[in-house]
Amino acid sequence: MAYDLSFAKDVYENAEEGHWIKMCMQCGVCAGSCPLGPHWEFSPRQLFQMIRAGKAEEVLKSESMWMCVSCYHCMVRCPRGLPITHIVHGLARFAVEKKRADKDQVTRRFAKILWENMERGGRIGEMALTTKLYMVNGIPDGVKKGMEMKDQAMSMLKSGRLKMDPLHLSRIRGHAGFKAMLKKAREIEQKKRES
Amino acid sequence: MTKTYTFYPGCSSEKKASAANLDISVQSMCHILDIRLNEIKDWNCCSASIGYAEGGELPRLALSARNLGLAQKQSHRKDVVATCAACWLALRETNDRLNEDAEIKAEMDEVLQAAHLTYDGSLRPRHLVEVLIEDIGWDTLKEKVKKPLTGLKIAGYVGCQTNRPFGVCGDSFENPTYLDKMIEICGATPVAFDKKVACCGGALAFSELEKVCGLIKDILQSAKDSGADLIVTPCPVCQLNVEVYQDKVNQMFGTRFKIPVVYYSQLFVAAWGGSWKQAALHQQIVPANVLKRFVR
Amino acid sequence: MAEDNTASHTILVVGGGMSGLTAAVEAAEVGYDVILVEKNPYLGGRVAQINQYFPKLCTPSCGLEINFQRIRNNPRISTYTMAEVTHIAGEEGNFTVTVRQNPRHVNEKCTACGVCAEACTTEIDDPFNFDLSKVKAIRKPHMMAYPLRYVMDPEFAKSDAAKMLAEKCPVKAIEPDMEAKQIDIPVSSIVWSTGWTPFDASKIHAYGFGHYQNVSTNMHFERIANKYGPTGGKIVRPSDGKEVKNIAFIQCAGSRDHNYLPYCSRVCCLASMKQATYVRNQYPDAKVTIYYIDLRAMDRYEAFQKKVETDENITWIKSKPASLEENPNTKDPIVIGEDTLTGERYATPYDMVVLATGMETNTALNAKVPAKFVSYDEYGFIVNQGNGLTASGCSTAPLDVASAVQSSTAAALKAIQTVVKG
Amino acid sequence: MENQKIGCYICTGCGIGDLLDIKLLEDMATKESRIPVVRTHAFLCGEEGLTTIRHDMQNEAVNTVVIAACSPRVHVETFRQLEAPLLDRVNLREQVIWVQHLKEEDDKDVFEEDRQMAAEDYLRMGCAKVKKMDPPEPFDDPGLSKTIMVVGGGVSGLTAAKEAADTGYDVVLVEKDAELGGRVAQMLKVSPVKPPYDQLEQPPTAALIAAVEGHDKIKIYKKATIKETTGAPGLFDVKIEYGAGEYSTGEDSTGEDSTGEDYSTGEDSTGEDSTGEDSTGEDSTGENSERIGAIVVATGYTLYDETKLTHLGHGTSPDVITAWEFEQMAKAGNIVRKSDGQPAKRVAFSLCAGSRDVQHLEYCSGACCTYSMKQALYVTEQYEDASTFLIYQEIRTPGQMEDFYRKVQNEGGVFIKGDINKVASGSNGGLTVDINDKLLRTPESLDVDLLVLATGMMPNIDTTDPNQETDLSASDANSVLNLQYRQGPSLPLLKWGFPDSHYICFPYETRRTGIHAAGPVRRPMGISSSMTDATGAALKAIQTVESIGRGAAVHPRVGDLSYPSFRVDGCTQCKRCTEECPFGAINEDDKSNPLFNPTRCRRCGTCMGACPQKIISFSNYSVDMISTMFKECEIPEEDEEKPRILIFACENDAYPALDMIGHNRGILTPYIRVVPLRCMGSMNLVWVADAMSAGYDGVLLMGCRHGDDYQCHFVRGSALAETRLNKVAETLDRLQLESERVKMIEVNIMDSDILPDKINAFVDDLEAFGPNPFKEF
Known part of the structure; x- marks a missing residue:
């Protein structure tokens, strides 16, 4: 069913800065600002609308978020103040967590x-x-x-x-502590995801 | 009077790492300005702008939180200075998130505990350029000039992460002026450079070299069109990509670029009368020969 | 109305633009004494600078002339131009307002004969044309200016040339030594209609206004399109005077943007549609592109949008452009972004680009009312509290002319109610 | 004017004295025009100049002042101080010396002679004019009322009533329903009106109703209908038939004239929100007459007929409902599928349902976007796991309402730009809405529990459902006010049933003096806007009754005390005046004689222009006056080759434009003589004949733009002048003259740049015809 919001809600809650996605007004500034824009299958704006529309597979399997060069142009220009760079990073990570991201990307x-x-x-x-x-x-x-x-x-x-x-x-x-720290961080994230 | 700061150099500024020339010239520059940079002992990598994918949110933020925790433990000073754009960004982002998001702060307390550290969010991550402008001041930077780089045309390439999302000293994201001002202070002429804040491709040079070379080509072309003898930048990724891949770009696009790319710190050291070595100009890949007539 | 010696029955209207004018004449025509204070040397405010109104494409001077007639013929209205309110004391029914009367350097004897301007050799940037043209240092503020009286540039007034000019005036109207005066005025109630300032487009660095010569703003474009404007109404581009045959309008330049003005300025969509007609009427072969997020031709103005949409030479692209660049050789601005309805990226050159900048209320900039009399929203618009001071027009929200008139007519009644209460 | 003593004052300042032979002008005024006091002054608008005139008024009994100086648009305030019973201006500056400049090719003597002749003619006209003027005597009537009647007890009407009463005026509020509050009172909540613009608020109606019902200055008629409105502003007599409602204040006068009819059995005026309440209980019905000064029409709106929206699925399923139905559902706290009563957690809103659509309502209703957003929040408030979808064309949240847009997004509202292609009942009992999703660029299928159609507003211009009525002229039969006006019982409409006229600069103006529309009946608008609008309309109503109390005109000739008188014994019952008055000021008696209502009149003179018998005159503006003026001018002999063109210029736009030519030191031919008119509507064809007979070579009329986007301040004036002119050919034929000798052009106030060329072109045309043969006579 189109516009089944369960995927959107999952993203809002579990992807880094994902809750911002609902605030997008589809102006297109992000796509126009991206240096690798033409290489994206779906621009950030499109990804956001697809998430709202419940297009989970297409979003998660998309190569688009892997095109981010982290230049932050989209983020400083976004008229709605969405931290787009971080959202896109978050979506990439989310796709990894959901085991949908192509391992060979x-x-x-x-x-x-x-x-x-x-x-x-x-x-x-x-x-x-x-x-x-x-x-x-x-x-x-x-x-x-x-x-x-x-x-x-x-x-x-x-x-x-x-x-x-x-x-x-x-x-x-302090490598041991360093490792322990990362382990702890992963544990907390894991726990949150499961809850 | 000596000004002292806690310092986070980052991986690329390690000895014999890719931005070794940044570190050497920064040290020379700070020496002239009587700035002391106290390196955070046992700092770790920030995972730069690519850590998100494998690390995820909390582990990634933990990397910078650990560095901040160490800094707080090792010194009473509030300022933590970084020279690498990505390092600075990671510190600031982490710091902001910890201060704005109580949930993350609480989780991070738990995470840091595993490394026997704490961090209360009270440090101020700064870029060295901010220190120069705000703490040292333009007048002093100008006073130090002994060998004005007269006649040299320079493209000030600010790039991305020194500039966005935080920006240096509140300067514009689209048209920051501080780097041009630095060029001017050194006696050189800043050229009108369209790609001043364009992206060099950043870390994607490692994975998407062809796409990134397209970006680098545009930057080099614009510098060339503007008549620049030299590109100057504050960012180790910008410097690396634009300098190292020039041959690759030439190969791919049939161009013949050979434009030196140096750090602002190298420029200052040169204009302030430092030696070729102090400015780490011997470590350039595209030789900055245009500077030879000014530097001993 | 019964006379009462203990308190003033006067209504003060601050701002002589469309809103203030309306409040003043409407209150005076009920039968109340009104003092109208305006900071410019003329009444009419922003609309006086506008070439045509949407949707009728008629000249604002037509309605202004009627309002000026209403003022000329009404002894109840006293007008202070070049005056600003600097202090408000007292309370509802019994305010004392301090007004600073800035020097015009031309007194009321002026007959507008023009001898001085003819003799004057000094030129200054013409503020009425947003400094896009020059004007004599002593001048009629603009062609249709009311009050019809000359004004002298304050810097020029300090010069010897100004003193020489003063000698030339046949009726001794020029006073280079004129100084600012403070006047305390007792009033019963206040209408605050200080209007708006076009958002400073140079703050939007990605669009390069002030940097790229052929990037203009909608308010500048009103002057450019005006027969009596800097180009004599010929729509040509600033860099080389070339006829503008391919032009883009960029909506929400500053508005609906959390980096600048988070609110919608309401009029800019319609203003750009109107300006598209300026270009199309002048050049039958010209192409126009309008970049927008949402087209906001509110209520009955929708018909105007429909009408403009029938023009095949006008292209509508639902997209907020990301940035502008300039072709260094042709000086063509290049508009860069993503067409959201096709998903395609574009980088399109134009002869000229007009930024549809929004309204910044003057109550957020230079016409602040002391907080004890009003409250403000986060953008600096006044939220009326009903305590003898009523804001109207664009002091309350970004409004089109008709809505501002509506708001100001209402404000006139609220002001009268204070007087009636005594 | 009895005992008229004219003083003529010629200013020699601003170059007038240098460029004109003042002595000749003085002599002309004294000897030819026989003005007893003629003086010159170098600076007439200065204190000394004014003192000179004042002195003559006091010591020489001068009571009529002719100022020959600058334009009548200039120094109005200065000469107003003289308080002269009659004062007129002769424009020697802007329209003589500032528009005539010696060119190289000119013969200096001829040039100067022409200029002097122009100055003399203008002075002649000025002197002739004042002799034909009398000071106006303001209209007064002992029966004038200052009571404001507000029609409609919704949020607009309540506000207008309260605001007028709070200003000290008696108010009569007439409501068709049994309850006050209209639609807003039936809403659950309303959109935000104050910062931070993200909280829904309680409807403002409860407080307004309490204030209005408890107000000792407001008399309320409920279940009421207006049988008839006779008279004119200040003197309206309104017959109100009311049902089972009492009015809250005033002495009881109910019952006496009870007709026994119950309004509620009649047709509901909007069809939409009939309460269906049975009101045949113990309350009596009755009829009353009220003397009213001015009227605020706040009859609100009717929603567009949803049954016409089958393309949006209406009729497909009970779960396709209107926003109004949804409002009631939400108010009842029970957002469910109508089909099976299951909770409606997935709700789609179709914005612009039937609006912005040439097949339905062409315009945008302005408020539906925020209205639907508000309703989306109802769903979120009732169900934690709600999903709301707003299917839109453009999101229109102007001003600070953009904050509310963000709020609704933040609450999870999903905005979909697209068209609804198909609506069908879903398999699980809900609906499947097929959308062409314009941003995804794919067809999408949306399963929802309810589809809510945000239908637009149509003005309640009469008592029938506007959905049933396509012919707006037929609305007269069901008028709300039942005006006893010769031109019909309803307010004339501009477009789509909205009754205003100058909706940019003067939005409250209608074509019926003293009757102002407020709220969505005037323009589609939301609640807070309606409240502001109603406050403004209350002011305009108050202004009307105060102006009428002074005998003065309202907009645009504000304060004018003159009004036309009718010499009925000369009337041929041609009805032109009664038909043409743009404001319906003139009724007819049963013999078709005009019955003039001074307080309806805006003083434009259209009636005067219409009358072929010249029986309509103002004390200070008449057919005879204008004729006399231009006939005073000297017409050069044919062999002098100096044509004369008479220009009638609208004083509001064309005349200032001519002035601006002077201010810009442009050049006008010296052969024109300009006569300003109040409005082109006052142009009487007699003048054309007279001008031709007098030897003028041509007549040029300068009026305002007419048609759909008219600019005429009297709405119809310039259009009527054009119509009349079409008949002039006949007149000219009779005189055996080329009809092209008379021409009308549209001139706007900013046309000073092109006006000289337009005039010259006309002069050239005339040259081709040769001189007017009547010059001989």
Whole structure:
């Protein structure tokens, strides 16, 4: 049934800043402001109206929210004050939580690798991050990609802006607490979702 | 008198990381201005603008909350200064959310407890540029100039996250003026630069390089059209994307860009009479040779 | 009405625009004494600057002339132009209002003969034309100005040239040394109708007004389209004087926007439709595009929308444009956004773009009433409390002319009731 | 005027003295026009100049003042101070010296002669004019009433009644129903009216009813109908037939004239909200007559007939209901499906139901968007798990109502821009609404419990349901006021049944003096707007009775004490005056003689212009006066090749436009002689014949725009002049003259830039015809 509001209500309550979605007046400023606008299948405004219309699958499986470059243009221009950037981030996360986001979506994959890289040591290891990113489709593909980017990597290395640290072994001192903290945060979120 | 601030450098400003040139030039700049930056001990990554997808809301906010908690524990100072746009944004956003949303605050108390930390929301995350403008003042920044960069045409590229959603010193989101003013102070000429606040693609350079190169190309083209010898920016992501991918852009679009991209801090150090190394200009990938005639 | 020596029976009307004029003449024509205070050197306010009213496409001067006749012929109305209320003391039925009479540098002897303006060689930006043209430093405020008396620019008044001009006046009407005066006026009740100011479009940085030469505002456009305006009524663009054959109007420039004015300014949709007719009547081949969120041609004005919609050269795009850019070579403004009815992104160049800026009430800007007499909403509009001071017109809400007249006629009765109560 | 002594004062300031031969003007006034006191002054509008005139008024018994100086639009206030019994102005500045400038190709002597001739002619006309004037004597009648009658006891009428009474006026309130309060009293709540504009409020009617019913200045007739309204403002006699209602104040005069008829058995005036109450109880009905000064018509609105909205599913299912039905449902606290009584938690609202639709109501009703939003909140208030959908074309929440829009969104209201394609009963007992969703760009199917049609407002211009009546002229038979006017019993209407006239600048003006419409009958509007509107209408009614009390005209010739008199013995019963008066001021007796009602009159002179027998005159404005004026002018001989064109200019628009040519130092041909008229409607064809006979080569009429978007301040004046002019060809034929010698043009007040060319074009046309052959005679 169209305009079944159960999906909308789920989003309002459980996606980050999701409750703002009901305030959209469909003016189109967000879409017009987006640097990658033409690459979005559905603009933020469209996503919001689709959420209201109950189009859960189309929204969650959409690649659209993964196009966000976090430039915040839409957010500062939105005449209704919607924190659109955060809402779009929230929708991406929501799609992950609902297990609808495509695991192979490039940005989603990157986000996962980055998070893991970060969580492992508390800070980003840039070389490990890049390497992992290249290797995600297997080593041959990774080598190919790496070759394509070797000029960039070499110049970074040469200028002293890339550390030879492919294994990313360093840890922050309070790493245990750091891990415990993230675990706790995830627990609380999980609990909230279940309630 | 020395001004001291708690400092959150962020991952890219680590030694031999991608914005090492930012960090070195910032340190040189602060030295000249008698600013002391006390790095938060054992800080962690903020997960930048891509942490949302895997981390989710609370874990992501927890990253910055931990940094704030550490800062509060380690110092009585209220100001926490960041040099990276994403770091600053994450700190400020987290701080605002904790202050505005009682539910998140309560949850965060519980979360931080797991790391044996507390945070009461009372710190003030600031961008270093704000410190320069508000605490040091334009007059002092100008007084320091020893080698005015006369004749140099510079595109002031403010980018996104230094500018939005919070903005520096209340400056416009669409047409901020502080960077042009900095260029002017250094004796150079700011050019009319259409892409002043355009996006470089940010973190999506890692996942959507082709799309992002399109954005970078527009930025470079606009700088070139405006006659700029040099691009200056406050943001490590902007600097990285626009500088490092120039070859890629040239390859993709058949262009022949070779425009140096430096940080405002590098510019200041150069104009204030600092050395090539102090300004970390040796760490450029597109060499900033146009600055050579001004810097020893 | 019975005379009473202890208290004034006078009604003070603050603001001589359409609202204040209406309140003043309506109250006076019932038989009450009215003092009308206006800050400009002429009456008529904003509507005096408007080229045509929607939906009749008739000139505001037509109705203003009738109202001026009503004032000229009515001994009960005293008018102070170039005057502002600086203080209100007392209470309902017994106010003392302090009025600052700013110097006009031309006294009431002026016959509007024009000798001074002819002799004057100094020109200033013409505020009546929003500084889009020059005018003599001593001048008739505008062609249809009432009262018909010249005014001298206060800066110019300090010059030697001003003193020379004073000598030239055959009736000794020019007084460069004229100073501001304070006048205390006892009144029984007050009508506050200080009107509105066009929202400052330069605050909307994404639209580049003040930055891009060919981006104008709706109020500026009223002057541009006016035969006696800066371009003699020829609709040409500022950068190069080129005829405007392809123009866009952007609605809600500042209005319905939490960054600027969260409320809807009510008249801008109709004003843009009207301005579209200015362009279309002047250039039969011109194209017009109107970008809007919702078209708000309220009640009977809907017929005007329907009429304008029949023009095939007018395109309507439901979209709030995200930003404007400028082609550096042609100086064409480029409107960027998403058409919400097709989902398509556009970046369309025009000869000229007009921003439909909204109304900011002057009670939020420079005509604040002390809070003990009124309350305000969050936008600075007055919420009437019924204590002898009644706000009307755009001091209460963004209103069209007819609604402002309605509001001000009502306010006149509330003011009279205070006098009647004694 | 008896004992008239004229003083003529020629100002030599502003260049008049430098450019004109003042001595010649003085001589002309003294010798030719025989003005006993003729003086010049260099600065007549200055204190000294005024003193000169005052001195003559005191010592020389001057009682008629002719000021030959600047335009009559200038220094009005200055010369008003003289308080001269008669005063007139001769416009030597704006229309002579400021519009005649020596050009290179001109012969200086000829130029100066022409200019001097123009000045002399204007002075001649001024002197001739005042001789034909008498000071007006204001109309008075011992029976004048200042009582205000308010028709309609809804929120508008209640407000008008209360506000007028609070200002100290007696009020008679007439309500057709047994209860006051109208529709608003039957509402559960009303939309926000105060900051922060997000809270529904109690209807204002309860407090208003209490105030009105307890007011010692208000007399209330309920279940009442107006049988007849005779007379005129200040002197209306209104026969009110009332049902089972008592009036709250005043001595009891009920019962005596009881006709025994019960109003409620008659036709309900709106058809919509008949209470159906049986009122044949012990209350007696009766008829009363009230002397009324002015009337506020606040008869409200009728909702558009929902049965015509089958395209929106009306009739498909009992669950497609009107907003009004929904209001009653909500008021009863029971929002359910009408079909099966199940809770209605999913409710869709169809905005603009039948509005903004050429097939139905063309206009927007202005208030339905906020009204539907309010109703959406009813659903949310009753059910925690409510879903509300507002299907719209444009959301119209002007001003601070934008806050309310946000409020409703925040409460979960879903706004869908789209068209309803089909409504069908759903499988589960509800409705399926097929929508063309314009923002999703897909057809969508919406399952709801109720579909609420927000139907628009139609003005209650008469006592029948406007839905049943398509021919507005037929409404006369069912008039609310039953005016005993020769032009019919109802208010003339502008468009779509709204009875106003100048709805931008002067929205309260109607074409019946002293009768003002308020609330949705005047313009579709919401509640708070109606209350403001009613307050304004109360003021206008009060203003009418006060003006009439002074014998003065109301808008637009405010304060004018003159009014026409009719020399009935010359009347040929042609009925033109009674038909043409834009304000219906003139009735007819049974022999078709005009019966003039001074207090209905706006003093435009349209009757005077209409009358072929010249029997209608004002003391200070008459056919004879104008004829005499232009006949005074010197018409040059044919061989002088100096044509003369007579211009009749509307004094409100064309005349100021001509003045502006002077202010801008434009150029006008010296061959024109301008005579201002109160309104083109007062233009009498006799003048055209007279002008031709007098040797004028052409006559140009400058009137206001007429037609749908007319600008004539007397509504019909310029249109009537145009009609009359069509007949002039006949007159001219009789004189064997080209009918093109007389022409009417539309001039608006800002036309000073194009007016010289228009005049010159006319002069050129005339040249082609050659001089008027009548010059010979």
